[in-house]
Amino acid sequence: MTKMQNLFSLKGKEKDSQTRLEQSVQQQPEQAVRHIAIIMDGNGRWATKRHLPRLAGHKAGVSALRRVVECAADEHIEMLSVYAFSTENWGRPRSEVDGLMRLFWETIRSDLEKLHRDGVRLRHLGRLYDLPPDLQKAVQDSVDLTKDNTRIGLNVCFNYGGRAELVDAVRQIIADGRDPNTITEELISSYLYTRDLPDPDLVIRTAGEMRVSNFLLWQSAYSEYYATSTLWPDFGHEDLLAALESFQQRQRRFGRVSVPTT
Template identity: 85%
Template structure:
């Protein structure tokens, strides 16, 4: 969800105002995703590298994340949204850890849409954590397969993403679901995240539907989801 800071700068506002506008965009996109019958939506909210930003911004993002969980949880639950957290929960402030755990537990049996929030997430960190768990489990080298590695990732019970959307014209992977997105389709739009909405999502989906997904094979597998 890129472009919050640039959106704020264009309006001579503090960066946190851009992040707040980004939360409003997320609400729009979740509603639009439900209407488009998307079953799984993952959003990159805070990376393991974002701790390197100015302290004031990091603290503001933490407050915003906590406040958003508290203000939106009941509505998300009523709307049938199942919330998931992907990332290193143990490194977050205790109040946020509890809020995340409560939201995950409350919405555990919802199935209208699965919303995974990647907060304190990094693709490389996820692989490191997976390797540590595999070693701790005592698996011998010959037992390690792609399927085994996938089963130790944060996303072990989620499907791999079909489509990765980059806003604000960004063209890099940015350490996001790097194992899972090996064969994902990518779509980049110049729209800044706070301005992203229903029509932008539809444009991304329409682009996806035009792709032919071969997964390394010669026979095309037409996109239909």
């Protein structure tokens, strides 16, 4: 009989503890999400499932990006950084690379005026000099046109690699003749492509993969990660809300310990 009483007592304590935990979570103020970075994965698989060429998946991915930019702006997210083309993607079949270059050019040409009207501020992150000259000009023109917009920032990581970014930063630090004894984390950050941008609070990866793929390696040191099995072309408002809800359940300690509330 005593054992039974002890068992019920333990269960009651567990229930009370769970209730307190739930109440604590509910009472915590919402954490602000200023900057979301997205690894837009799954375009090829989306196309393959539909017996379509891979480029059709990339086109569907552009439509998803348009949708997500609008949703993020509605949710008062200040900034999105999207992984559109990596430095490693040059190793894909030539036809796919050429198709992605054309798609990037066509998207800038077709969407720029609307993005500008909608208050989107565009920025390119990556090695611009490796792109074709006409594409370089189109990118720079889009950045110049939208530089004063304030509704949401959209950083397009095209020909971007986290390691390449660090190499470029180190090269420039050396070229500037910096004293090694003066090199700090803040100095290195000031030489990155993202030099005047906040680090991402949340990194979303679609299509169920669980790797960082050389994306914002320095900047995401203390970002929260969220992975979803949804393929990028199918990603929408509900998926974004699910990621934001998951973020609100996290405790961001940045290497420190949390202080218990009384």
